[in-house]
Amino acid sequence: MDALIERNVVRHMGGACIHVVMRADLGGETNADVIGNDLDECYPLGRAGALLIGTAAGGLPLPGPATATGVVNIMGNTIRNSRGSCLTTSAINYEFFSGRIERNRILSAVAACAFPSARVLPAGIWVGSIRGLPATTVVVRFNDIVGNAQAGLRIGPNQTTALEARCNWYGAASGPSGVGTGTGDALVVQPGAATPVFAPFATAPIAGTGATGC
Secondary structure, three states: OEEEEEOOEEEOOOOOOEEEEOOOOOOOEOEEEEEOOEEEOOOOOOOOOOEEEEOOOOOOOOOOOOOOEOEEEEEOOEEEOOOOOOOOOEEEEEOOOEEEEEOOEEEOOOOOOOOOOOOOOOEEEEEOOOOOOOOOEEEEEOOEEEOOOOOOEEEOOOOOOOOEOOOOEOOOOOOEEEOOOOOEEEEEEOOOOOOOEOOOOOOOOOOOOOOOOO
16 A cells, blocks of 8 residues: 555544554555644544554454554654543554654643553654564654653654654753653653664754754
8 A cells, every 4th residue: 555645634533533554464565654734632432543553453462463564654744632632642653664753743642641542652652562563663853742741752662672763852952851861741661662862852843944953
């Protein structure tokens, strides 16, 4: 499958407002660019994530080993949770594939009352799997991650190789809290995962600037 999902305004949908999936048997090839969409209130039917990249179904057991391939890029989207619902578990849930998560604005998408689902723990951006999927290879850069309780960026336990996560803005010039020493949105690394390369981080909003460094 090859897809371009671009410049949509989606409100009050989901489960997920946008869901890019592999085949039901966890095979095949999926390539997609998700660019410039405006998403809000993506929760009435479930809590998978406002923008979900992974399997079609969220439960266990998985139907078999995941052999799917593909590149899925998440670029320039704005994701909010304007009413502060507890049902939004994540803004971007990137379970599988490879690609880039860049220049997105994740603005108060995860409330303090958000709670885990079967496939994701609360985070503005979640990378990885708690259901036994192989590690993803994704670059997370140049995003504005601001006002997300519990975690701005959370790395799943299957991510045993350090991801590239430089030049994100966490809402404070001092950088992320969590594994960082700053006061911004937290960077959280689940037990078993490798800490991503997150420095240098942006000291001001960066998603809309076109900057190629920080």
